[in-house]
Amino acid sequence: MELYFISKSNLNRLALALSKTYKVFAPVKTGDNRYFKKIGEEGLETAVIGEIRAVEPVKSFYFPARAKVAEYFSKEHPAEEEKPIAIIGAKSCDLASFRVMDYVFGRDPFKDPLYISRREENLIISSDCTCFGETCFCVAIGIMPYPTENFDINLSEIDCGYIAEAGSAKGKSVIKEYSKLFQPVAEPYPERREASRKSLKEDLLEHVKKSSIPPKDAIQPLFKKKFDTNLWEETAKTCVECGACNMICPACHCFVIKDQGKKQGFERLRLWDSCLLLSFARVAGGANPRKLLSQRLRNRFDKKFNFFPDMIGSFGCTGCGRCSEACPGKIDIRKVLSNLQA
Amino acid sequence: MENPYLPVKTEVLEVIEESSTIKTFRLKPEVPLYFKAGQFIEMTIPGKGEAPFTPSSSPYEKDKLEITIMKAGKITGLIHNLKKGDIVGLRGPYGKEYPLSEFEGKDILLVGGGVGLAPLRALFLALAHDIEKYKSVLFCCGSKTPSDIIYKDFILDKWQNLDKKKIKFRITVDKKDDKWKGNVGLVTTTLDKLELDLNKSVAIVCGPPIMMKFGTFKLIEVGYKPEQIYLSMEKNMSCGFGKCGHCRLGDFYACKDGPVFRYDKISHIHEIWD
Numbered sequence: 367m368e369l370y371f372i373s374k375s376n377l378n379r380l381a382l383a384l385s386k387t388y389k390v391f392a393p394v395k396t397g398d399n400r401y402f403k404k405i406g407e408e409g410l411e412t413a414v415i416g417e418i419r420a421v422e423p424v425k426s427f428y429f430p431a432r433a434k435v436a437e438y439f440s441k442e443h444p445a446e447e448e449k450p451i452a453i454i455g456a457k458s459c460d461l462a463s464f465r466v467m468d469y470v471f472g473r474d475p476f477k478d479p480l481y482i483s484r485r486e487e488n489l490i491i492s493s494d495c496t497c498f499g500e501t502c503f504c505v506a507i508g509i510m511p512y513p514t515e516n517f518d519i520n521l522s523e524i525d526c527g528y529i530a531e532a533g534s535a536k537g538k539s540v541i542k543e544y545s546k547l548f549q550p551v552a553e554p555y556p557e558r559r560e561a562s563r564k565s566l567k568e569d570l571l572e573h574v575k576k577s578s579i580p581p582k583d584a585i586q587p588l589f590k591k592k593f594d595t596n597l598w599e600e601t602a603k604t605c606v607e608c609g610a611c612n613m614i615c616p617a618c619h620c621f622v623i624k625d626q627g628k629k630q631g632f633e634r635l636r637l638w639d640s641c642l643l644l645s646f647a648r649v650a651g652g653a654n655p656r657k658l659l660s661q662r663l664r665n666r667f668d669k670k671f672n673f674f675p676d677m678i679g680s681f682g683c684t685g686c687g688r689c690s691e692a693c694p695g696k697i698d699i700r701k702v703l704s705n706l707q708a
Numbered sequence: 709m710e711n712p713y714l715p716v717k718t719e720v721l722e723v724i725e726e727s728s729t730i731k732t733f734r735l736k737p738e739v740p741l742y743f744k745a746g747q748f749i750e751m752t753i754p755g756k757g758e759a760p761f762t763p764s765s766s767p768y769e770k771d772k773l774e775i776t777i778m779k780a781g782k783i784t785g786l787i788h789n790l791k792k793g794d795i796v797g798l799r800g801p802y803g804k805e806y807p808l809s810e811f812e813g814k815d816i817l818l819v820g821g822g823v824g825l826a827p828l829r830a831l832f833l834a835l836a837h838d839i840e841k842y843k844s845v846l847f848c849c850g851s852k853t854p855s856d857i858i859y860k861d862f863i864l865d866k867w868q869n870l871d872k873k874k875i876k877f878r879i880t881v882d883k884k885d886d887k888w889k890g891n892v893g894l895v896t897t898t899l900d901k902l903e904l905d906l907n908k909s910v911a912i913v914c915g916p917p918i919m920m921k922f923g924t925f926k927l928i929e930v931g932y933k934p935e936q937i938y939l940s941m942e943k944n945m946s947c948g949f950g951k952c953g954h955c956r957l958g959d960f961y962a963c964k965d966g967p968v969f970r971y972d973k974i975s976h977i978h979e980i981w982d
Contacts, residue, residue, distance in 0.1 A: 436713040438797060439754055476712040476949035593978070620953030623713070623946055627755035634713050639952070647954055649944050650759065650781030653917045655957075655979035669956070676959050 369556055370541060370548040373527040378409040380547050381454060384540075388452035388489060391427070393420040402426075402453070415455045416496035416523045419686055423616035424460035425467060427451050428484045431613070431638045435480060435623075440631020450487035457495055459502075459686035461516040462509045463616035469678045470619045489536060492517035493528070494563065498570045501687025503700050505570045506579040509685050512563050522559045529559050577700035580707045585681070588706040589671045598664040601702055604695030605663055609640025611689035611697070617670070617682045620646075641665055667702065712949055715752040715797025716741065720790050721772065726858035730823055731788055732764065732776040737798050740771045744805035745830040746940065746968040750948050751775060751787065752797030759783040760945040762967070763801075764826035764859075766833035776826035776858060802948035803967050806831050806912065806938065812841045815904035819923050821850040821895050821915030825858055827940050828914050832867075839871055844904060848878045850895025850919065854888045857881070895919060896926040906931045914940040921981040924971060934972035941966050941980065 372380070384390050385405055392413035393400035400420040405413070471481035494512035495502075504511055513520045518537030521528035529551055532538045541548055580588055612618040622639040625632055639646065642662050648654040656662045674682035683699070690698040722734035741749060745767050752758040759781070765774035779788045790796065816835060820828040828847070835845050847867075851857040857864070863879060878898035880891035891898065895915070902909075911932050913923045920939060927937055943955035943962035950964035958977035960966060974980055 436711055436715075438715050438752075439717055439795070470951050476951070477709060478951065479709045479711055482709060619951070621947075622952065622954075623758065625752065625755050625757050632755040636713070639954075641953065647944050647956075649942065650784055651778075651916065652780075653982060655943065655982040657982065661979065665956075669953075673956070673959060 368532045368538065368541070369551045370530045370532075371524075371527055371551040371555065372521070372530045372548050374410075376547040377415070377454075377521070377528060378411070380544055381405055381410050381413075382407075383544060384452050384489070387449065389449045390452045390454060392454040393417075405454075410454070413455065415493050415521060415528070418495050418497060418499045418502060419457040419459055419688075420455075421614075421688070423463065423614065423686070423688065424453060424456050424490075425463055425616050425619075427453060427488060428467060428481055429471065429619065429621075433480055433636050434633050435636045436634040437628075438632050438634065440628075450489065451484070452489040452491065454491045454493075455521075456490050456492040456513075456517070457686075458492070458510055458513045459504050459684040460616050461490070461492055461513050462504075462680075462684040464516040465678055465680045466617040466674060466682050467619060489540065490517045491519045491521060491537075492533075493521040494523065494559075495566060496523055496562075498566070498573060499687060499691075501690040501698070501700070502570065502685065503574045503577060503579060503687055504685030505567060506574045506577070506582070506700075506703075507585070507681055507683060507685045508582045510563070511566050511570055522563070524555055524558060524562075529555055574700075578704040578707075579700055580703060585671050585703060585706065586675045589667060592706050593664070593668070597702075597705055597708075598660040601697060601705070602658075602660040602663045605642065605659055605693075605697060606695050607642050607644070607659060607662075608694060609642050610692040610694065611666070611699075612640040612642065613638055614688040614692040616684055616686055616688070617674075641669070663697075671703075712799070713947075715750070715758070715799045718796050718798045720792055720794045720796060722792055723790060726776060726860075727856045730776060730778045730856075730858050732774050732858075733787070733790060734765075734772060734774050735796070735798065736772050741773065741798055741801055742770065743767055743773065743801035743830075745808070745834040746806040746827060747801035747803050748942075748945065748948070748963075748967060749773075749775070749798050749800030749802070750945075751783075752799070753783060753786045754795065754797060756786055757783050758797070758799075759787075760802075760942070760948065760963075762827035762830065762940070762942070764829040766837065767830060768834070768837055776823060776829070778823040800948060802945070803963055804965065806834075806968050808834065811835070811910055813843060813908065815844045815846070815909040816842055817899075817902065817904065817909060817911040817927075818845065818847045819895060819899065819911060819913045819915070819927070820848070821919040821923075822852070822856065823858070824915030824919065824940070825849060826914075828912065829859060829862075831912060836867075836870055836875065839874055842874070843908070845875045846878065846902070846904065847876070848880075848895055848898040850880050850882070850898070850915070852882050854881050854885050894922070896922055899923075899926050899930055902930060910936050910938065912938045912940075917981055934975050935970055937971040939969050939971055939974070941969055941974070943967070
């Protein structure tokens with residue numbers, strides 16, 4: 367493991383330097399929440415590197431809510447040169463969602479060109495959570511509140527700076543390129559990083575206990591058992607079919623394709639879609655395998671806690687708790703999981 | 709990297725009226741799409757959107773293909789307005805085809821209803837092309853009324869003489885008219901008294917959901933085992949390659965793992981008949 371120290375002021379210098387080649391985004395706090403904001407001349411002055419995940423999922427930078435995926439029947443236009451994106455302050459729950467996204471968009475055949483190029487070109491400088499939100503439950507499903515995968519460089523806050531860990535060749539080369547900003551790191555810092563990680567993990571485990579979520583390995587078998595029960599009608603009682611849970615989820619990947627005309631030729635857009643909507647699985651003849659809202663809500667849990675474990679050995683949920691915060695019907699994913707064993 | 713969302717420019721060569729709600733479109737894509745019977749394509753109305761269809765023409769025809777489409781929704785409504793010379797888009801083919809090698813040496817029963825005859829026509833033409841490989845083909849076709857029968861010239865005439873020993877038909881309508889002399893009843897009524905070796909037979913079903921369901925149940929009743937029955941599950945296949953999420957059926961996506969499924973592989977999945 368390659369560990370370095372970078373001071374807060376040097377991290378700011380790094381962000382400014384990176385903004386020459388990247389569009390740099392970092393979480394900025396508004397009220398109680400954090401939102402990704404493009405970093406300008408002010409650098410990381412208002413950015414929150416620690417704390418918890420931003421409101422919007424990191425998937426937006428790889429699988430945008432609305433993206434042009436094709437232009438057709440028009441003369442070839444050279445692709446617009448756009449700077450790749452660097453994200454500073456991505457959290458573990460968002461990085462874990464790349465397991466799902468890479469499986470969906472990054473696999474042969476039919477790799478998704480936009481996703482692949484962003485995965486290749488973007489830079490992720492992630493960071494440890496330094497606290498947890500009320501709805502956070504990552505540890506209950508085996509994800510740590512600090513990044514363990516899918517980062518180029520990770521930052522762990524310590525005193526007046528961060529311990530930086532390279533997680534990829536790209537991360538190593540950034541550290542090499544800006545080596546003046548990094549210093550060697552010595553004990554007691556690595557030990558202190560482990561201590562703060564352990565302490566946050568324990569606090570979060572204690573917090574999550576209150577939700578009585580079944581043990582990680584029991585979730586899929588319990589879901590199968592509860593498939594044909596009235597749990598889903600009960601849960602769907604307050605669902606208003608808005609799709610907020612899908613939009614805000616770092617691992618929801620469903621989309622709809624829409625075409626439109628332009629000055630010359632046509633363009634094809636890909637927009638986020640929600641499996642809670644009545645028309646999601648409907649076909650033109652009117653047949654619909656999931657006519658009932660309870661079936662559609664169950665389908666969401668089926669996908670996350672039954673389908674993805676079978677496909678990739680991981681849940682399609684990363685325990686970020688965003689859906690519980692977003693739901694106007696107060697459907698709490700932790701409560702649904704807890705009800706699996708009721 | 710190839711862009712999987714990009715359609716191929718395609719000319720409409722001919723529009724054939726099959727019934728009051730069904731038309732067949734003869735198409736020539738700029739770049740040929742080599743499909744196998746049972747696979748599907750996405751057809752684009754430029755600037756308006758696209759929908760999935762299984763070609764109905766012979767997979768042996770290389771540069772042109774036919775798609776038979778019932779007017780059922782927004783895109784199919786626009787498709788029905790197409791005329792000779794119009795330009796559409798095609799992408800594909802996608803999904804798994806009928807496993808023809810598993811059908812070799814067997815009595816093959818095709819059960820189709822309404823516009824569900826479309827994929828079966830492509831399959832039938834592929835089987836007829838290599839008929840020496842198969843023991844026999846019995847094509848059971850159901851339609852609402854005699855005027856709803858599609859591919860009339862073929863089903864009622866040309867195909868009847870392809871190979872009288874090996875290729876047979878049972879044609880029925882739900883409701884007859886004054887001129888109809890043939891069978892009357894749902895397509896399931898043609899599945900009694902099958903003169904074939906059930907142990908060495910496969911059945912392929914394609915039609916509206918209700919027909920798929922009761923057709924399958926009837927096949928089980930007459931002695932077919934689930935592993936001898938193949939179904940075309942035409943779900944909401946939007947992207948066509950297992951990404952958009954719309955056509956998921958349990959652990960499968962109809963678009964990439966189907967649309968042709970062996971019944972025993974999906975019989976445990978809820979919601980397959982809806």
